[in-house]
Amino acid sequence: xxxxxxxxxxxxxxxxxxxxxxxxxxxxxxxxxxxxxxxxxxxxxxxxxxxxxxxxxxxxxxxxxxxxxxxxxxxxxxxxxxxxxxxxxxxxxxxxxxxxxxxxxxxxxxxxxxxxxxxxxxx
Ligand code: FES
Numbered sequence: 001x002x003x004x005x006x007x008x009x010x011x012x013x014x015x016x017x018x019x020x021x022x023x024x025x026x027x028x029x030x031x032x033x034x035x036x037x038x039x040x041x042x043x044x045x046x047x048x049x050x051x052x053x054x055x056x057x058x059x060x061x062x063x064x065x066x067x068x069x070x071x072x073x074x075x076x077x078x079x080x081x082x083x084x085x086x087x088x089x090x091x092x093x094x095x096x097x098x099x100x101x102x103x104x105x106x107x108x109x110x111x112x113x114x115x116x117x118x119x120x121x122x123x
Contacts, residue, residue, distance in 0.1 A: 007118040013037075018052055023122045028109060030120060031056060031093065033080055038093045039109035039120045040082070045098070049086030051106065056082050056093060 005023050013019075013032040020042055021028050027042035029052020044051040059079040062071030080093045090099045096106035110121040 001123075003122050004112070004119050005122055007120060009117050010113060011116065013118070016056060020050075020052060021120075023120075026122065027052075028120060028122070029053070030111065030118060031082070033093065037111040037113070037118055039111050040091070040093070040096055041107040044084040044086065044089055045104055045106060046084065046087055046089045049084045049089075051082060051084040051089070051091065054083045054085040056080060059090075059092075059099065 003023070005021065007019055007021065007030045016033060018029050018031040021030065027050070028039055029042040030037060030039045031052060033056050040052055042050055042052040057080070059076040059081045060073050061076050062073050065072050081090050081099060082093050083090045091097060091106045092099065094108070096108040098104035098106070112119045112121065
């Protein structure tokens with residue numbers, strides 16, 4: 001059975017803000033980025049670090065330019081990621097997918113905005 005949990009008013013989030021909650025023993029991070037809200041498990045799948053306290057940023061794509069040459073890096077504005085502050089594991093902010101391994105996915109939670117307040121739906 002799912003539970004609808006109030007986080008706080010939308011107006012109290014500034015861009016990049018996050019709120020860490022504990023719901024039914026689960027640590028969950030609610031993050032506002034560029035006008036959108038995301039909710040993910042705050043327990044990193046590497047070594048249980050507080051992943052939702054990490055840096056949120058655009059994914060970097062590196063293009064091979066030849067043997068012995070540096071990659072040609074560019075920002076991917078369409079994919080926003082979060083990097084765990086402990087050892088840098090990085091996950092897609094929306095899907096929770098680990099950037100390097102499809103088999104690893106951080107749990108995510110539905111976010112609802114109602115009457116100016118942010119809620120998350122927790123199973
Ligand atoms: S605990 Fe998150 S990267 Fe190691």
